[in-house]
Amino acid sequence: MPTQSINFQVRAVITPKERELFLDLPAKIYASDPHWIPPIRSSITKEFTSDYPFSQYGKLQQFVALSQDVDNPQPLGRIVAAVNQRLIEREGDNIGLFGYFECVSDFDVAQALLTSASEWLRVQGMTRVRGPIDLSTHNRCFFLVDGFDSPPLVMMPYNPPYYPELIERDGWQKAKDAYAYDFPLDKPLPKEFEKAHRVACKSGVNFRPIRTKGESFEKDAIAIYHLFNRAFAHSWSSTPRTEAEFLEEAKELQNIIDPDVFPIAEYNGEMIGFFMGLPDYNIPLKHVNGKLNWLGILKFLWYRRQIDQGRVITICSLPDYRLKMVPLALIYLGMQGGIQKGKPYKRAELSWVYEDNYPSRKLIEAAGGKIYKTYRIYEKAL
Structure with a gap:
């Protein structure tokens, strides 16, 4: 993974300009990636509004890493820290979430973003962090860790191959893997x-x-x-x-x-x-x-x-x-x-299936499905 020295700072997203830079970043990260599918910008924007359902049972903070350019700062990374009260009540544990992660190929930037999210969650009383999960698993979740040679199908995640290395280098551990199965229809x-x-x-x-x-x-x-x-x-x-x-x-x-x-x-x-x-x-x-x-x-x-x-x-x-x-x-x-x-x-994808969901895996594999992509959620103690 290439690493470069970049002068930057991580800011909590507050101003309209910072919100625009937060939304602009993915187009920069994936500019030369033929497999990336741009998300609908308006759909992402509404997830941070006060009338989005998550605001009734959770709270969040957006962060963006910006280059130290006074006249024209450029986004280098972003992350969202979130407290989903429903998850805490269900699991009986103070689990915070990080999501919406995007970052240039620079460990210092990634680590600063992860640290900013973790510190915010610690102040909220969280003792562990899990992600990437965009507010809940009903939105988007997972890093792709294997199977980068084809585009994602509808409502599935995608990321550069260096993301797992960035987070693992920062000491995050695998929480759970999930699979996508390829199913030819011929x-x-x-x-x-x-x-x-x-x-x-x-x-x-x-x-x-x-x-x-x-x-x-x-x-x-x-x-x-x-x-x-x-x-x-x-x-x-x-x-x-x-x-x-x-x-x-x-x-x-x-x-x-x-x-x-x-x-x-x-x-x-x-x-x-x-x-x-x-x-x-x-x-x-x-x-x-x-x-x-x-x-x-x-x-x-x-x-x-x-x-x-x-x-x-x-x-x-x-x-x-x-x-x-x-x-x-x-x-x-x-x-x-x-x-x-x-x-x-001509083909179907069956996704996602957790690695320990053996009844479903057995059924899909009996039907002829083959694992062709692997996804991962990580955790870290605060």
């Missing part, structure tokens, strides 16, 4: 998956696509919210969302959902499982430069035609219905929906 699923679908249907399970219009969509989204909370109540480092938060996020995805890769399982009229697949909208987003103004929307619509892959975000089933083969049946339906005539999908 090979049929093992016969057990189609058989599982038949077994589930004979057991009285009904399958249908998610509904994407009006009140029907909202009804499905609410059912997914409650099912998700039941199925993933003990997921590591995860915090519960309110129904209003979940619905707001769902509505942002409403227009990009492909119902054919989002099957739902019901039993006696109750939702008991779902397979959440999404087209890889990172492909058109790469061309809008982080701005969905009228020109960005036109570019998005034009390049949307190039989408040829998708991401499977969640395969969810209540435990009582696993003996009815519901998870395997959902995988069968989701994959069949993706390869039916007229669909553009």
